[in-house]
Amino acid sequence: MRGIQLPGGGELPVLGQGTWGMGERRGQRAAEVAALRRGLDLGVGLIDTAEMYGSGGAEEVVGAAIAGRRDEVFLVSKVYPHNASRRGAVEACERSLRRLGTDHLDLYLLHWRGSTPLAETLEAFEQLRSDGKIKRFGVSNFDPEDVDELFASDLGRQSATNQVLYNLTRRGIEVDLLPWCREQELPVMAYSPIEQGRLLGEPALRRVAERHAASPAQIAIAWVLAQDGVCAIPKAATPEHVDQNRAALDIELTAEDLAELDAAFPAPEHPVPLEIL
Numbered sequence: 001m002r003g004i005q006l007p008g009g010g011e012l013p014v015l016g017q018g019t020w021g022m023g024e025r026r027g028q029r030a031a032e033v034a035a036l037r038r039g040l041d042l043g044v045g046l047i048d049t050a051e052m053y054g055s056g057g058a059e060e061v062v063g064a065a066i067a068g069r070r071d072e073v074f075l076v077s078k079v080y081p082h083n084a085s086r087r088g089a090v091e092a093c094e095r096s097l098r099r100l101g102t103d104h105l106d107l108y109l110l111h112w113r114g115s116t117p118l119a120e121t122l123e124a125f126e127q128l129r130s131d132g133k134i135k136r137f138g139v140s141n142f143d144p145e146d147v148d149e150l151f152a153s154d155l156g157r158q159s160a161t162n163q164v165l166y167n168l169t170r171r172g173i174e175v176d177l178l179p180w181c182r183e184q185e186l187p188v189m190a191y192s193p194i195e196q197g198r199l200l201g202e203p204a205l206r207r208v209a210e211r212h213a214a215s216p217a218q219i220a221i222a223w224v225l226a227q228d229g230v231c232a233i234p235k236a237a238t239p240e241h242v243d244q245n246r247a248a249l250d251i252e253l254t255a256e257d258l259a260e261l262d263a264a265f266p267a268p269e270h271p272v273p274l275e276i277l
Contacts, residue, residue: 001043001249004187004231006136006160012107012187013074014225015249016046017242018235020191023057029064031238036065038239040072042246048163048189048233050078050111051096059099067101075100076107076189078140078163079121081114088116089124093133107160108134112141112276122155136160140189143274144176151184159186165275166190166230168220169199171267172275182229192277193224193232204264208257214247221248223261 003011017039022032036047047066049058059077066073077100083092093108108128110121125137139150140163150156162181166173166188173188181188199205200216209219217234224232225248236242253261 001045004229005185006187007185008136008158008160010136012161012189012231013044013046014231015044015221015246016048016074016076016189016231016233017044017245018191018233019047019049019058019062020053020235021058022049022235022237023054023059023061028237029061032061033065035236035238035242036062037069038242039236039246040066040069042242044242044246045072046074046076046231046233048076048191049100051083051092052078052080052111056095056099059096063099063101070102074106075102076109077105078109078111081110081112081116084110084114084116084121084124086120086124086127089121090128093128097133104132105134107136107138109138109140109161109163113146118149118156119153122153126155138162140164141274141276144180144271147177147180147184147186157184161187161189163189163191163233165192165277166224166227167193167195167199168202168205168223168261168265169195170275171265172272174267175269175271177274178227178230185229188230190224190230190232193234194220196277199265202264204260208253208260211257212251214251215244218244218248218251219253219257219261221245222251222253223258225249226253226258
């Protein structure tokens with residue numbers, strides 16, 4: 001698995017497994033655990049989750065999936081903004097660790113901006129890092145103004161990623177946020193790379209998929225993976241779906257493919273507010 005260099009050392013795998021929507025229905029737990037384990041079998045060790053997903057249920061699913069295989073996993077979770085105080089973030093992280101069945105996270109993110117001062121959240125993250133409960137910290141759903149504030153402090157400049165919505169139909173970050181992140185060497189983690197399935201019927205996507213004997217979803221993921229400094233975390237609820245996502249890593253889009261997709265899904269010409277799902 002190729003990776004993106006992280007600030008301070010190490011690599012962020014370019015393809016991971018998202019878990020939004022997991023842990024909400026007990027009858028699907030076995031399939032969800034099997035899907036995540038299949039990803040590990042294929043070398044897709046980046047798993048992204050959050051205390052928000054399934055009210056902790058997704059973290060429990062992840063915990064079951066990685067039991068006995070923790071050394072294969074680059075584990076990411078996120079803290080609610082209302083838990084992001086100096087004390088609250090530490091306690092929230094400890095709860096996440098218990099649900100995940102591990103003693104540390106590889107990356108811990110602030111899920112989105114809230115009322116807690118950013119400096120206070122960063123201090124909590126630094127305490128967690130000093131205590132060995134997280135290896136790195138970062139942010140999610142931060143727009144250009146947010147990342148400017150983040151990088152105004154020495155501690156903020158140690159952030160390892162900004163996780164944002166990014167796919168063929170959500171290209172607003174290309175105007176300002178993505179170039180800024182590249183300049184600062186801050187990796188971008190793209191969630192919902194297939195727009196929760198809504199873009200898969202688009203004719204241009206289907207044409208490119210036919211040329212590669214692939215599915216539209218695989219092409220949508222491959223397009224995100226072709227962007228410099230960006231990783232993708234598509235969700236897959238079945239082992240078969242995981243196989244398809246992993247195969248997207250091997251698709252090399254041609255200049256013709258990229259031009260056709262750009263024409264069908266043009267990036268905006270002017271800044272737009274950061275989009276969130």
